[in-house]
Amino acid sequence: MEVFMKIFALAAAGAAVLVATPALADRAPTTTEAAAIEKAVRAAGFVSWEEVELDDDGPYWEVDDARMADGKRYDLKLRPGTYEIVKRELED
Known part of the structure; x- marks a missing residue:
């Protein structure tokens, strides 16, 4: 029973870490x-x-x-660092 409790406690701690980790979010550019x-x-x-x-x-x-x-309007993707436009998608 003691082994089961240790395994359960480790699993619960692991789940808590996963839930508490914030998702990576998009960010605005610096100046x-x-x-x-x-x-x-x-x-x-x-x-x-x-x-x-x-x-x-x-x-x-x-x-x-x-x-x-x-x-005409486009959505663009630029490569970080070089700022090269790598994709242009025409908006409808």
Whole structure:
């Protein structure tokens, strides 16, 4: 019975650690990162955009609703560090 209680206590402690660990969340760019992202996005011909965040799944910078002068909107992904646009997806 004592072995069972030790195993149960270890399992419960392990479950508590898993539940207490916060999920990784997307984050906004720092001032320096935001300036580099803006430079790259404007150099590609975009005139405005909405939210910018670092997606921890990539990781890639995601730029939502980047608008070209002709009004077309795109979602962009930029490579961290180089700020190269690696994906453009036209919004409907």
